[in-house]
Amino acid sequence: EQMPLRVTINGAAQQLNIEPRVTLLDLLREQLNLTGTKKGCDHGQCGACTVHVDGTRVNACLTLAMTTEGCKVTTIEGLADGDQLHPMQEAFIKHDGFQCGYCTPGQIMSAVACIREGHADSPDEIREYMSGNICRCGAYSNIVDAIMDVKQ
Numbered sequence: 327e328q329m330p331l332r333v334t335i336n337g338a339a340q341q342l343n344i345e346p347r348v349t350l351l352d353l354l355r356e357q358l359n360l361t362g363t364k365k366g367c368d369h370g371q372c373g374a375c376t377v378h379v380d381g382t383r384v385n386a387c388l389t390l391a392m393t394t395e396g397c398k399v400t401t402i403e404g405l406a407d408g409d410q411l412h413p414m415q416e417a418f419i420k421h422d423g424f425q426c427g428y429c430t431p432g433q434i435m436s437a438v439a440c441i442r443e444g445h446a447d448s449p450d451e452i453r454e455y456m457s458g459n460i461c462r463c464g465a466y467s468n469i470v471d472a473i474m475d476v477k478q
C-alpha cells in the first residue's frame with residue numbers, strides 16, 4: 327500500500343506516493359530518476375549513496391524514504407548552482423579526486439559535509455571523517471587534497 331510523502335528534493339517540493347519499505351536511495355534513483363546517487367553495496371558499507379538530509383550526511387541505502395517527511399534532501403544533482411559547479415566539485419576536478427568516478431558523488435557529498443561539520447582541520451581528521459566512503463581506484467590522497475584546498 328502506498329503512502330503520501332512530502333519532501334523537498336534539491337529545492338523542489340515534492341508530493342509523492344511511495345511504498346513504506348522503499349529506501350531513500352531507491353526513491354531517488356528509480357522513482358525520481360536522480361541517478362547521480364550511486365548504489366554500491368546497498369547495506370551501508372561503501373558510501374556511494376551519500377546524500378544530505380537537512381544538511382546532515384546519510385547513507386541513502388540505510389534511510390527509509392518515509393523518514394524524510396518534511397525534510398530537505400540534497401543530492402549531487404543539487405550541489406551546483408546552475409552552470410556554476412560547487413567549489414568541491416571544482417576541487418575534485420583540479421586535484422584528480424577520482425578515476426572511474428563511481429564513488430565520486432558520494433565522496434563529494436561527504437566532503438562537503440566534512441567541512442560543514444568542522445572535521446577538516448587536518449589530513450588525518452579528513453581521512454577519519456571520509457573513512458566510510460570507499461574508492462576502489464584508490465584516489466584517497468587526491469580527495470584529501472581537494473578537501474584541504476576547499477577548506478582554505
Ligand code: FES
Pocket residue numbers: 364365366367368369370371372373374375376385386387388
Ligand atoms: Fe549505501 Fe553502499 S550503497 S553505503
